[in-house]
Amino acid sequence: MNMIPNPPAREGGLGFLYLPPYRVFGTSIAGEATTIGIPELDICFDLGICPRSMLAMKTVAITHGHMDHIGGLAYYLSQRYFQGMGEGQIVCDARIAPHIQRMMEGYVELERQATPFKLIPLRQGDEHMIKNNIFLRPFEVEHTVPAFGYSIVEKRSKLKDEFNGLPQDKLKELRDRGTEITRIIEVPLVAFLGDTAPGPALVRDDVRKAQIVICECTFTEPEHKDRAKVGMHMHAEAIAEWLRVLECQTLVLTHLSRRTNLLYARKRLGDLAGPQLVKKIELLMDHKYNKEKYEKQLSDNGQLPERLAKLQARGGPGAGAGGPGGPGRGGPPRRPMR
Numbered sequence: 001m002n003m004i005p006n007p008p009a010r011e012g013g014l015g016f017l018y019l020p021p022y023r024v025f026g027t028s029i030a031g032e033a034t035t036i037g038i039p040e041l042d043i044c045f046d047l048g049i050c051p052r053s054m055l056a057m058k059t060v061a062i063t064h065g066h067m068d069h070i071g072g073l074a075y076y077l078s079q080r081y082f083q084g085m086g087e088g089q090i091v092c093d094a095r096i097a098p099h100i101q102r103m104m105e106g107y108v109e110l111e112r113q114a115t116p117f118k119l120i121p122l123r124q125g126d127e128h129m130i131k132n133n134i135f136l137r138p139f140e141v142e143h144t145v146p147a148f149g150y151s152i153v154e155k156r157s158k159l160k161d162e163f164n165g166l167p168q169d170k171l172k173e174l175r176d177r178g179t180e181i182t183r184i185i186e187v188p189l190v191a192f193l194g195d196t197a198p199g200p201a202l203v204r205d206d207v208r209k210a211q212i213v214i215c216e217c218t219f220t221e222p223e224h225k226d227r228a229k230v231g232m233h234m235h236a237e238a239i240a241e242w243l244r245v246l247e248c249q250t251l252v253l254t255h256l257s258r259r260t261n262l263l264y265a266r267k268r269l270g271d272l273a274g275p276q277l278v279k280k281i282e283l284l285m286d287h288k289y290n291k292e293k294y295e296k297q298l299s300d301n302g303q304l305p306e307r308l309a310k311l312q313a314r315g316g317p318g319a320g321a322g323g324p325g326g327p328g329r330g331g332p333p334r335r336p337m338r
């Protein structure tokens with residue numbers, strides 16, 4: 001049996017889910033900050049702020065230029081360099097690449113020194129390899145500013161059907177004669193939708209068939225449908241409708257507003273999607289729920305006693321629930337949700 005890996009070091013109430021074989025962690029609160037890492041794929045999506053544990057991610061894919069998605073980018077690049085971790089690599093929408101470049105040039109003047117980094121502008125239809133045979137693929141989504149979603153696709157070579165069952169020496173003979181005996185199949189691993197209104201990107205094959213889909217759901221209440229529309233965000237009703245065509249194992253919802261009561265959100269999603277489909281949904285920032293889920297995973301794997309002993313040695317299980325669902329601040333925001 002495989003060992004379940006540890007969550008990242010607790011800092012500032014990061015959300016964490018273990019969705020085998022991937023860890024998904026980070027923070028995501030609408031209008032405040034979104035940054036989500038998947039260490040197994042060496043990638044981080046967006047950097048609204050830069051928690052220490054994000055520094056280890058080699059590639060950062062930026063969805064769009066709103067401050068809650070990009071505010072920690074310069075800091076990430078500077079810290080990586082400062083700590084001798086090598087230059088950071090930023091993948092972004094070619095439409096916003098010049099603006100990121102200019103932002104970084106501004107820092108050169110402010111700091112009187114240059115932070116080396118690599119900017120990789122992409123267009124819809126491009127692919128960028130992040131690991132062996134694993135590719136990041138951007139696509140345009142609908143938001144109030146130019147915005148990308150990304151799919152991560154693994155390309156595996158598979159024996160063509162007509163050669164199935166042939167002995168090894170026969171296959172070698174065919175290969176030696178120059179016959180192409182394999183074909184490439186694509187396995188969508190993860191799809192990440194940053195801020196987006198419902199649109200055609202949601203039903204792309206590499207999104208619909210991805211094992212894990214991570215998407216924003218900024219609004220859940222029926223009376224907030226207009227606000228979702230104005231800010232070009234997802235609403236729970238659109239999520240429920242979409243879930244009917246998604247083939248994913250898990251849909252991770254992010255970007256809920258701080259005012260959202262997570263118990264209410266879960267119940268509402270259940271009412272809309274039904275008891276079966278709602279089981280696919282996880283809320284990244286539901287710390288209490290996710291902690292229990294992770295402990296159950298450890299316990300089912302026979303690892304819980306060992307883990308608890310470690311925590312006790314450190315002075316009790318890490319508290320730090322925090323996150324959304326805190327006290328409401330009341331009143332509408334002064335500008336549309338970013």
Ligand SMILES: [Zn+2]
Pocket residue numbers: 030031034066068069195255338
């Ligand atoms: Zn946002």
Ligand SMILES: [Zn+2]
Pocket residue numbers: 064066143195337338
């Ligand atoms: Zn936005």
